[in-house]
Amino acid sequence: MEPKGEEINCLALKVKEIIQSSGCQNEDVIFLCIGSDRSVGDSLGPLVGTMLKEHTVPYRVYGTLENPVHAFNLKDTLKKIKKQFKKPLIFSVDACLGNQNQVGYVFLKDGPLVPGKALKKVLPEVGDYHITGMVNYIDPLPTMQFLNDTRLYTVMNLAKTIVKIITQASGETSGIK
Known part of the structure; x- marks a missing residue:
């Protein structure tokens, strides 16, 4: 099930409102794209990170196909972010598993993401919001x-x-259809 235009617009507006109300400058907004390109299902985060970089969004992007952020380097990546930024606004981006009737849906939720939860991995919670x-x-x-x-x-x-x-959300027009 592919999201409709109005659903995309609604989520984009929510992301924009979150960023604006945070008071953070664009360079202090981070999209932390989690996953591995070694598994199709887990490659969502690195794909998103790569595409965001190609679109040159005005935000910081961690986790691409070239340099993925995954279970083995997540803690180190979080340390780097804490060292470099005082109070960033972090959106975690990751793949998830759920009910059969929800496959293809995108969710934006308040609070941190618990990566690896479906696979019973114990990893640090990440983000102020997660997609x-x-x-x-x-x-x-x-x-x-x-x-x-x-x-x-x-x-x-x-x-x-x-x-x-x-x-x-960043005010750019996307060439993606």
């Missing part, structure tokens, strides 16, 4: 299997949608 894309659903099979069985088409559509939301 997740439902890449697949949970079934009785081992959860990791569902990240590996995720369709690249679904992940790409979610990445394009999230990038469209963020570029609209």
